[in-house]
Amino acid sequence: MTVPIQAVNDFVxxxxxxxxxxxxxxxxxxxxxxxxxxxPCAPRNIFPSNIQGLxxxxxxxxxxxxxxxxxxGIDLMVAMNAETYADDVAEVRPGGFLLHDSTKPFPKALRxxxxxxxxVPIAELILHEFSDPxxxxxFKNIVYVGALAELLQIEWDVxxxxxxxQFKGKEKLIxxxxxxxxxxxxxxxDYLETPLPIRVRRCDGVGDxxxxxxxxxxxxxxxxxxxxxxxxxxxxxSTSLAEAFEQHASKLRKDPGSDRxxxxxxxxxxxxxxIGMVIGAGWNGARSFTATSGPGLSLMQExxxxxxxxxxxxxxxxxxxxxxxxxxxxxxxxxxxxxxxxASHGDTKHVLLLPSTPKxxxxxxxxxxxxxxxxxxxxxxxxxxxxGMNDHISPPFQWDDARRYDRGKVLDAxxxxxxxxxxxxxxxxxxxxxxxTLPGTHPEKGSFFTRGTSRDEYAKYTERGEIYQRNMERLxxxxxxxxxxxxxAEIRExxxxxxxxxxxxxxxxxxxxxxxxxxxxxxxxxDSMRVRGFPFGAEVYEFIERHEEVFVIExxxxxxxxxxLVIEGDIDPARLVPVLHYDGMPLSAQVVERQIAEHFAAMRxxxxxxxxx
Amino acid sequence: xxxxxKPKTHHPKLPRNELGLTRRDYEGxxxxxxxxxxxxxxxxxIIQACHELSIPAHRVxxxxxxxxxxxxxxxxxxKSHGFNSVHGRMxxxxxxxxxxxxxxxxxxxxxxGDSASIGxxxxxxxxxxxxxxxxxxDNNGTYGLTKGQFSATNxxxxxxxxxxxxxxxxxxxxxxxxxxxxxxxxxxxxxxKEQLVPLLKAAxxxxxxxxxxxISPCVAFNNHNGSTKSYEYVRGHSSALALADxxxxxxxxxxxxxxxAAEDVAMPDGSTLRLRKLRDDYDPRNRVTxxxxxxxxxxxxxxxxxxxxxxxxPSDCHEILGTVDEPLASLGEAELCPGSExxxxxxxxxx
Numbered sequence: 001m002t003v004p005i006q007a008v009n010d011f012v013x014x015x016x017x018x019x020x021x022x023x024x025x026x027x028x029x030x031x032x033x034x035x036x037x038x039x040p041c042a043p044r045n046i047f048p049s050n051i052q053g054l055x056x057x058x059x060x061x062x063x064x065x066x067x068x069x070x071x072x073g074i075d076l077m078v079a080m081n082a083e084t085y086a087d088d089v090a091e092v093r094p095g096g097f098l099l100h101d102s103t104k105p106f107p108k109a110l111r112x113x114x115x116x117x118x119x120v121p122i123a124e125l126i127l128h129e130f131s132d133p134x135x136x137x138x139f140k141n142i143v144y145v146g147a148l149a150e151l152l153q154i155e156w157d158v159x160x161x162x163x164x165x166q167f168k169g170k171e172k173l174i175x176x177x178x179x180x181x182x183x184x185x186x187x188x189x190d191y192l193e194t195p196l197p198i199r200v201r202r203c204d205g206v207g208d209x210x211x212x213x214x215x216x217x218x219x220x221x222x223x224x225x226x227x228x229x230x231x232x233x234x235x236x237x238s239t240s241l242a243e244a245f246e247q248h249a250s251k252l253r254k255d256p257g258s259d260r261x262x263x264x265x266x267x268x269x270x271x272x273x274x275i276g277m278v279i280g281a282g283w284n285g286a287r288s289f290t291a292t293s294g295p296g297l298s299l300m301q302e303x304x305x306x307x308x309x310x311x312x313x314x315x316x317x318x319x320x321x322x323x324x325x326x327x328x329x330x331x332x333x334x335x336x337x338x339x340x341x342x343a344s345h346g347d348t349k350h351v352l353l354l355p356s357t358p359k360x361x362x363x364x365x366x367x368x369x370x371x372x373x374x375x376x377x378x379x380x381x382x383x384x385x386x387x388g389m390n391d392h393i394s395p396p397f398q399w400d401d402a403r404r405y406d407r408g409k410v411l412d413a414x415x416x417x418x419x420x421x422x423x424x425x426x427x428x429x430x431x432x433x434x435x436x437t438l439p440g441t442h443p444e445k446g447s448f449f450t451r452g453t454s455r456d457e458y459a460k461y462t463e464r465g466e467i468y469q470r471n472m473e474r475l476x477x478x479x480x481x482x483x484x485x486x487x488x489a490e491i492r493e494x495x496x497x498x499x500x501x502x503x504x505x506x507x508x509x510x511x512x513x514x515x516x517x518x519x520x521x522x523x524x525x526x527d528s529m530r531v532r533g534f535p536f537g538a539e540v541y542e543f544i545e546r547h548e549e550v551f552v553i554e555x556x557x558x559x560x561x562x563x564x565l566v567i568e569g570d571i572d573p574a575r576l577v578p579v580l581h582y583d584g585m586p587l588s589a590q591v592v593e594r595q596i597a598e599h600f601a602a603m604r605x606x607x608x609x610x611x612x613x
Numbered sequence: 614x615x616x617x618x619k620p621k622t623h624h625p626k627l628p629r630n631e632l633g634l635t636r637r638d639y640e641g642x643x644x645x646x647x648x649x650x651x652x653x654x655x656x657x658x659i660i661q662a663c664h665e666l667s668i669p670a671h672r673v674x675x676x677x678x679x680x681x682x683x684x685x686x687x688x689x690x691x692k693s694h695g696f697n698s699v700h701g702r703m704x705x706x707x708x709x710x711x712x713x714x715x716x717x718x719x720x721x722x723x724x725x726g727d728s729a730s731i732g733x734x735x736x737x738x739x740x741x742x743x744x745x746x747x748x749x750x751d752n753n754g755t756y757g758l759t760k761g762q763f764s765a766t767n768x769x770x771x772x773x774x775x776x777x778x779x780x781x782x783x784x785x786x787x788x789x790x791x792x793x794x795x796x797x798x799x800x801x802x803x804x805x806k807e808q809l810v811p812l813l814k815a816a817x818x819x820x821x822x823x824x825x826x827x828i829s830p831c832v833a834f835n836n837h838n839g840s841t842k843s844y845e846y847v848r849g850h851s852s853a854l855a856l857a858d859x860x861x862x863x864x865x866x867x868x869x870x871x872x873x874a875a876e877d878v879a880m881p882d883g884s885t886l887r888l889r890k891l892r893d894d895y896d897p898r899n900r901v902t903x904x905x906x907x908x909x910x911x912x913x914x915x916x917x918x919x920x921x922x923x924x925x926x927p928s929d930c931h932e933i934l935g936t937v938d939e940p941l942a943s944l945g946e947a948e949l950c951p952g953s954e955x956x957x958x959x960x961x962x963x964x
Binding site for chain 2: 036208209210211212220223224225226228229231248252253255258260261262263264265266268269270272273274275276277278279280281282283284285286288302303306396397398399400401403404405437438439440441442443444447448449450451452453461
């Protein structure tokens with residue numbers, strides 16, 4: 001007989017539902033309730049590319065210790081989709097629990113001896129209480145949350161308080177929702193053994209954190225950062241970013257006198273048009289951005305080359321999803337890095353920002369708008385589906401009211417009067433960045449022709465090879481300037497460097513503290529570095545230099561971050577060991593731990609006494 | 614093309630406009646197109662229109678795609694900012710630019726390859742969005758810069774220089790523009806300055822999306838017998854149904870038209886648009902009859918020129934979106950940033 005798992009504030013619960021049944025909001029309420037009890041948790045929606053009918057899951061990692069990367073194995077499965085019972089049962093760890101709707105008996109063949117089955121006759125309970133078929137469907141989800149409240153000891157007031165907030169203005173919906181919660185709670189109280197050996201308990205683990213998704217965070221960053229033109233084309237998983245911008249801007253960016261908008265959002269006909277609009281707006285002096293995902297970034301290549309070569313500010317968020325082509329559109333990956341870094345034909349390179357929390361999505365959105373105008377080039381923020389669409393516990397956003405937008409080198413009419421020899425592409429400051437002018441500035445001075453063809457320092461068309469080459473070298477100088485301006489890598493190492501280290505970025509960060517702690521227990525002690533921008537700053541190469549061997553952890557098949565390090569830093573590939581994960585699910589600490597431990601095991605040569613008889 | 618630089622001095626008696634500028638002040642660099650190219654006449658017409666309207670050149674933004682036509686913004690309005698973007702994608706760049714600053718004049722120059730083939734999607738959508746601009750297609754039915762392939766506006770049966778007939782149906786951009794929401798649509802001929810300049814002036818003053826399909830013969834690859842876009846063919850087969858003249862307020866309005874044939878439309882800037890109907894049965898303010906007439910005349914192989922359609926109470930994209938009057942690009946932190954206090958309420962909403 002397997003002993004049931006005992007755990008307080010340290011488990012993984014997974015909800016298996018049918019897409020379009022209203023489960024997402026109930027599951028979200030569950031996660032938020034734990035967050036409000038001060039318990040660190042990480043919800044993850046694992047959804048299909050479908051509107052209604054296909055299986056969908058929602059996983060919540062609960063960890064008082066603050067380990068919020070994905071963890072393998074499920075402690076409590078809430079199995080609400082008969083179609084996936086077999087898979088869902090199989091995923092439960094020995095000693096785990098499975099809650100199901102016992103209105104119909106759970107198939108005997110699927111039962112396991114090492115799992116505790118908890119039956120709640122949800123459909124039957126609902127049938128007696130509600131007559132509206134739509135309510136019957138929706139409240140099934142609320143009933144299991146009610147049952148979980150009793151089983152796991154979720155504070156009742158927290159749940160009802162959330163319902164009151166959610167239905168503010170529609171008060172008559174509060175009653176039936178609370179009733180559905182009560183039905184679940186009362187059944188559990190009357191008929192089940194409660195609480196379970198796994199449960200939650202209020203703690204002080206979240207401080208002043210907020211619970212928010214990266215797409216909303218980036219949208220708010222653009223709003224605070226002064227973006228006025230947003231152009232986009234719907235694509236999962238980036239769509240909610242543009243929608244959040246429009247939603248919040250509609251409230252926060254109105255002219256108080258006229259009630260009219262101090263922003264324009266354009267849903268373009270495709271991604272080519274979206275980036276074209278951003279470039280047009282940037283050329284004309286507005287802060288502008290687009291949000292897309294891999295297939296959209298593929299389409300935007302030609303325009304990104306134009307913006308690089310003609311030196312026009314533009315900001316793009318790539319919320320990466322899995323795979324080449326359409327791939328797995330609702331799964332996560334970090335597989336657009338190379339495409340973004342070298343987007344478009346010819347010699348091109350692009351500045352990338354690599355956030356790993358919603359707070360950084362906000363900050364980097366603001367930063368990207370500044371950098372785009374400072375560097376007069378596209379800036380791409382590389383997030384992914386996991387960061388963009390799932391809620392994460394994040395430090396709260398901060399704004400310094402004294403902060404001024406960096407509008408970069410733009411000559412106004414007075415400036416043009418003062419400058420004697422102005423050339424759009426003259427490097428007068430030695431940083432590779434020329435002074436630009438905006439249309440409409442001066443009746444006589446400062447007009448020039450922006451083009452994707454080669455030109456001289458005065459923006460005159462030229463096909464002279466030496467002038468083309470000189471321009472390309474200046475762009476390389478600008479690239480070196482960019483390396484000093486992008487966010488610095490976050491390095492963790494003791495007073496004395498250890499022989500080996502790890503490098504990672506973005507959503508590969510959350511599981512790392514847990515993985516490093518586990519490895520340390522095995523005697524493998526590693527320094528770590530989280531890169532946050534490209535081009536890499538000197539600190540990135542110095543970190544690698546200080547270590548004999550560095551593991552590069554990322555979520556793609558080809559080791560794209562590793563390739564960038566090798567290409568740009570001229571680093572011996574043998575020193576960079578790839579640790580890869582690319583099944584479309586967020587990275588877990590276990591994957592990192594296993595691959596690094598295996599590497600050390602393989603490297604350890606057998607002792608003579610072990611091989612000689 | 615010529616390589617002789619233009620003299621910078623002006624003839625002292627050149628007429629000056631309200632800004633005290635001569636026509637020469639609106640010129641650009643020397644054209645690099647073939648001698649006799651229709652596109653150079655279109656550039657000259659734009660220069661004349663802007664000069665006569667006394668538009669400050671630096672308040673104009675010129676945008677284009679790729680191709681012979683798209684090179685021409687270099688050859689007019691040298692004091693304007695120009696943007697030679699990517700092939701077929703000028704509409705999106707113009708859209709973004711217009712969103713950033715609604716106070717400038719926008720002139721988009723495109724070609725039939727640029728707008729009817731690679732850029733057909735973007736063309737359709739800029740029409741729908743009603744960007745306030747003047748969009749000119751220098752339409753020669755051929756890919757000049759790649760040496761004479763048929764373009765999508767080339768008429769079926771029209772032949773290449775070597776006598777090979779075009780097998781595919783043509784796209785009529787003017788017809789499309791009328792159908793999907795343009796508020797000013799005209800067709801003209803680069804060889805007819807008398808008609809083209811007034812149409813351009815009316816288009817520039819139109820506060821909505823103004824489209825001009827200008828048949829502009831390619832002397833190098835599409836000006837032979839058998840082409841329906843040659844100087845000779847267009848001269849022999851085109852007729853205007855309605856015309857538009859822009860009359861600045863300071864000019865006395867002379868009545869020299871047959872009664873009923875002219876109608877005056879007041880423009881927001883105080884000028885008057887005089888609509889001249891050349892045929893009784895053609896009403897350029899009715900989308901349905903305009904399209905009907907165009908289709909019937911197209912079938913007979915006749916080229917309809919002049920003002921094809923006009924919505925005299927146009928709306929533009931800024932109106933549709935409800936944006937503020939000030940250019941969005943001119944707004945700073947005070948107008949754009951909600952500040953730290955509001956951010957605290959946002960934080961609170963996510964706890």
